[in-house]
Amino acid sequence: MKIVYSPCPNDTFIFHALVHGLVPGAPKFDVTYADIDITNKLAVEANGPDIMKISYAALPWISSDYTLLPCGGALGRGCGPLVLTNGSEGSISGKKVAVPSERSTAYLLFRLWAAQNVPGGVGEIIVMPFHEIMPAVRDGLVDAGLVIHEARFTYQNYGLTMLTDLGNWWEEDTNLPIPLGAIIARRSLDLEKVADWIRQSVEYAWANPDVSRDYIMCHAQELSPEVAQAHIDLYVNEFSAHLGDDGYAAVFALLSRAAKEGLVPEMDLEKLRY
CATH class of the missing domain: 3.40.190.10 (Periplasmic binding protein-like II)
Incomplete structure (x- = not known):
């Protein structure tokens, strides 16, 4: 199964267990590390990877082959651009x-x-x-x-x-969190199962924070361990395990405001819930 996410500490922290065979029942993954601008473009292609990290802002353009997963992404407070x-x-x-x-x-x-x-x-x-x-x-x-x-x-x-x-x-x-990075997956997959794998990977990372350290720092683009940890602490939170009502409300608020300003195409936001 092919997966694409960034080399940033929050992503490598979240997906370490999943791509290293530490989540029971999960398949082997072919991992590609890519900047968000690249993945946002991949998301419109019908032959893209099975799972990938994109911007929430790119959701109105994603191929009909993909849908939003309720976990693994980046939302939060005090973590804006x-x-x-x-x-x-x-x-x-x-x-x-x-x-x-x-x-x-x-x-x-x-x-x-x-x-x-x-x-x-x-x-x-x-x-x-x-x-x-x-x-x-x-x-x-x-x-x-x-x-x-x-x-x-x-x-x-x-x-x-x-x-x-x-x-x-x-x-x-x-009064809502900031919706930054979304995880999308092919609709042809068993989405409940994929979401459960990712959620287990997040929970494993929280329970075993030292296990992924070498993997994180290998991809951390010369960040110090202290900055990498601060990055994880800021971007990996309860919304990484499940969007919840506040998470979905934040995504809907962003995309509806942007559509009203003509910045993104209008879409049926309820279709983001599978």
Whole structure:
């Protein structure tokens, strides 16, 4: 069975047990590690992998062959994307902004925030791998950057300034968690069984946090163990085991607001529940 997720610590923590034969009854997995922009594009292809991590924001475009799973993803509070500058930009009106994907939750939150807070709108949007964004802002290649994941803990190392925390903005506006990364699977699979495997993998990781450490650090893109652990603590939570009512409400709020602004296609959100 083919599975694709990022090399980020939260994903490797969650899926370690599943892909290392530690979940009873689960098959062997062929793992591919890919940036979210790549997986968001894979999600529209009919011949894509069996299971993959994408942005919640990309759900309106996924192939009819896939559906959302209620576990394994990333939602939470206090973990939103940041808009960073090198300190010289007090406003990003008409400015060049680097983003990790145009179909990411981070980008949707950015567009919804900018519509309310950036007079005249931003200027050119440039998509680049998320690990290249902070150096680009630091070096003046772009005026601002939209960053995700561990950048929350490391942007000060690049001498950058936080213009806004989109997570705080979203939570104050909706009182809901931030829907970041979703797990989707082929509809042809036994979805209950797949979800149960992933949930068992999450629970194994929580019960045996040291077992996956070498695997996590091998893929952690030069992060320190402390930053990798902070990343896991922030993004792996009760929503990773099950979305629940608040999780689904957050996803529905994001996609319905974005559709109203014309940022994503409209879809029947109830179809996300299988």
